[in-house]
Amino acid sequence: MSTGKIRNFCIIAHIDHGKSTLADRILEITHTIEDRKMQEQVLDNMDLERERGITIKAQAVSIDYKGYRLNLIDTPGHVDFSYEVSRSLAACEGALLVIDAAQGIEAQTVANIYLALEHDLEIILVINKIDLPAADIPRVKEQLLERGIDPDEALLASAKEGTGVEEVLDAVIDRIPAPKAQRDGPLKALVFDSLYNSYQGVIAHIRVMTGSLSRGEEILLMASGKKYEVDEVGIFTPDMQPVSCLEAGEVGYLMAGIKNVRNCKVGDTITKISSRAAEPLPGYQDVKPMVFSGLYPTDNSDYEILQEALEKLQLNDAAFTFENETSAALGFGFRCGFLGLLHMEIVQERLEREFDLELIITAPSVVYRVTTTEGDTREIDNPAAFPEVNEIETITEPYVEAILDLPEDYIGSVMELCEKSRGNFQDMTYLDQDRVRLKYEMPMSEIITDFFNQLKSKSRGYATLDYEPLGYRKSDLVKLDILVNKERVDALSVIVHRDRAEEIGRDLINRLKDIIPRKMFTVPLQAAIGSNVVARENIKARKKDVLQKCYGGDVSRKRKLLEKQKEGKKRLKQVGDVEIPQEAFMAVLERGGSD
C-alpha cells in the first residue's frame, strides 16, 4: 500500500467518555469485524479490561476503508501507564480526541490535548454521546474556546447509536496527514506494545518509521541489544494476518521467537543487522516500578505455585518486577514492583483469577533512600527492611507534582486533604468559570495511600488527579511498627512522618481492633516507634459464640455452617496465635479514613 493511502491514528479520551464504544462502531461500520463476531468493546480483550471499562494494554487494528488503510491504535487510559501511552502516540500522525457531550472537558481531556500536541499529532475533536438528554454541545464548545481550541471543527457523534461515525472516518482520511516515511532508508521500527503468549512467544506491535521489514530478515533491538530472525510479520485485521513485508508508515506485528517481553520492551527500536540504523528512535525509557509491595500465599504450601505464576506474568509485563522476600510474620513470599496502584491491583487480580491463588498483599511502599550513620546510602522498598533508628542519618523519599482539577466548590476540602497529606501548595489556576487546577508538591507515599479515594469522596467524584515525579527530597520519617499479641508483625510496619506517627498509630490500631477476629483470649495491639509504644488497644476476647436452633432436625445444614465458620478462619494468615485477614495489611492505606 502506498504511503499516501495510510493513516495512523489513535483515540484518546477521559475515562468513560466513550473511547471503546467509538472504536467498536468504527470496526462495525467498516465491516472490519463481522456483526456476529462483534463483541462489545472488541479492542479491550482482557476480561479485566472489559469489566473495569479501561484499556490496560494497547491494541491495534488495520481497517480498510474507501481505498485507504486506517491503522487504529488503542491506548491505555490510566496515569500508571503514561509511558505506554506516549509510545502509542509516537506511532501515530493523528488522534481522535473524544469528549463526552454531557460531561464536557475533564482533566484527562486537557492532558490528552497537550500530550497529542507534544507528539505533533493532528487532533480531530469528537463530541460524543450527543444522544444523551444531558448533552450540552454549546457548553462543550465554549469550554474548548476558553482553552484556545477552535470548536468549529469539532465533529458531533453518538458512537452508541452510530451517528456521525462515518464523518469521523472521513475526517481521519482528509485531515490526518499520511505518514512521512522514507521507504528506502535503514529500518527503524518502533515497538509500541509487546505481548507474550505461550504458543507464539512475544508478539511485538510495531510502527515502521523508515525502511521495511520482511520475514527471514535478521533484526536487532537497539535498547536490549538482542538479535533475532524474523519468523513472521503481519497486520491486525484484527486477527493476525501475515504479510510478506511491512513498509515505512505501516503498523503491524512481528514475531521472531522472542521468549520474554523484557527483550523487546515498549519503546525499543528495531533495526536490521545488515543495514543498521545510526541511532534509535527518540523517547525510549526503561520504565521502573514506583510502588512495591509484598505478595505472600495465604497457604504457605502455595509458594512455588505463586513463583511460577509471577514468572509467567512477568513474561507479558515488562514493567512488573519481583524478587524473593522473607517476612517473619508471613513466611516466604515476593517483593513485587509496580508502576502504580492500578497496576498492582491488576497483577493481584490476575494472579487470583488466572492462577487461582489466595494472596496476602502488603500495603504498597515507595522506594526510600536511607543514608546510614556509616555514610552509605541504601534504596529501601520495604518498611520492614529499614535500619534501626540509631543507624539512620537521613531519609529521602520520592516527591511528585500532583495536578488536581476540580470544581471550585470543593477547593476547601481538597486543599485540606492535600495539606494533611503533607502537600506543599504551589499554584491555583482557573480552567474555566467553575473549574480549578491545583498544583501541590507531595510525597509519592501519600499518593499511594488512599489519597485518591479520599479525593473522590471529598469532591463527590468530580476531582481528577495526575502526577509527575519530582525526584527525592529529605523528610523526617520514622518506621511505625505494629505488635499483635506482643509480637511485631513486620508486614504491618509502615513509614510515616514523625509528626503524624502517633496519630496514625492510634488510628491504625483502632481499625485493626475491628478487623482482626476476636480470639478466645484478649489480644493486645500496640503501635511503636522503635521501643517506644505510641498507641495501644485490646482486641476483646470472644464472649459468646453458639450456633442456635436446628429447625426440624436439619443437622447437616448446621454442620455446614460450622464448617464454613471454621473454613473462614483458615483463609486468614496465622501469625503466632492470631489470624490476620488480608484487610489488615491494607488498613494502613486508609489513613484517617472516616473523618
Added chain:
Amino acid sequence: MSKFPRKLLWPCWSAVAVIDRNQLALYLHVPFCWQKCSYCDFYSRPAEPKIVRLYLNRLAEELKFRGPDWQKPVTSIYFGGGTPSLLSPAALDKILQVIRDNYRLAPNPEITLEVNPGDLQSQTVLDNWQELGINRISLGVQSLQQVELKLLGRSHSVSQARRSLAFLAKSEYNYNVDLISALPGQQAEDHLQNLVEILQYRPRHISCYNLQLEPGTPLAERMKQGLLPEISEEEDARGYQQTRQQLKKQNYQHYEISNFALPGFKCRHNLAYWEFRPYVGFGPAACSFNLRERRKNQASLRDYLADSPRNPEVPHEISRLDQQDLKAEYLFMGFRLLQGIDRRDFRSFFQQSLADCYSREIAGLKEEGLLAESGDKIYLTGRGLLLANHVFQAFL
C-alpha cells in the same frame, strides 16, 4: 387420647449408659404463615385455603407411602413450621389419624403443636387441641415488648401473647415458651424483663434462643446496611448467664444449651436430635435421619405438590454420611446437652472409642477450660457453653 399426663413418662436418661435408639420421633412441617418474620429463612408461604387443602392431601399420601420404612415405636410427634396452629382442628385430626393408621405409636407419645400466640385467643381452641390428643404446646412468644416483636416482624401482639399465656397457665397444659434474645441493641436487662414476666405463668419448659442472623432475611439485610444497632456479644453473654441463674433459682433444669425444663418436662422430641436417635420428617423441607443417611424433602411447596397423586414419593435428597461426618454430628449435637456425651454410647454407636478418635482434640479443649469429664461423661463447662462453636469445630 389421654389428657395432660401427670405422671413422669420419661425415663431418666442420665442413668442410662447407652441410648435406646429403637424408637422414632416424627416431625410434620406445616409450611404456612400469617406473615413472614423478619429473621426467619425457613420455608413458608401464605395460607391460601386451596393450597392448604392440597398440602394436607399430599401430606397424607407421604405419611402413608413412607410408613413401611419407619416401623419403630413413635414416642413423639411434633407439628412444626411455619405456623401449624393455623391448621383447623379437623385438619390436625386428619393428620393424626393417618399417623395412627400407618405408624406404630408407643404408649402416651408426646404430641407437640407449635403455636403462634395470635392463634390461641380462646379457651375453646385449647380444648379442641386437647381433645385431639395434643399434649404439649410450644408457644412462640419470643418477646413481651412490642418494639421487639415489631423488630422481629412477628404477627402477634404483646397483649395476644399475654392472653394465650393466661389460657395455658390456667389449663395446666404441658407447654413451652420460646424467647429470642440478643436482639440488635438489646441489653441483658431487656431480655431478663421478658423472662421474669414469663415465669409468672410457670411454663413447664422455656427455650431461650439468641437471634441468628440468617443471610438474606430482612433483618440481616437491615443489619448489614447499618440501620440497626449492633448485637453485643457481651450483652448476649451477660444475659445468658443471668437467664441461667434466674431459671435455676426457679427450679428449672438447664438441660441443653438453650433449653430449660421443670423436672420431668424435657422436650422428648428435641432430645431425639441431640441424642442422635432416628427421626422422620414429612412435608416440604422436612428432614429425616435413619442413623446412616439424612434425607431432606425439597423446600418448595410447588415441588412438593407437583406429582400428586400420581407419584406418592415427594421430591427429596438423600445424603449418606461418612463416618467422619457422622461422628462430628454426633458430637456437636450431643455436646449441646449439659449432661454431655457418654463414652459408652459413643463406643456402642461407632464401634470405636472416643479416645481413639479424638483424644488430642478433647485434651486441648479441656486445657482451654471448655470441656470437662466426669466418669464416662464429657460435657461443656460453663465457659464451653458460651463458646460452644469453638468446641464443635474441633471435631469437624
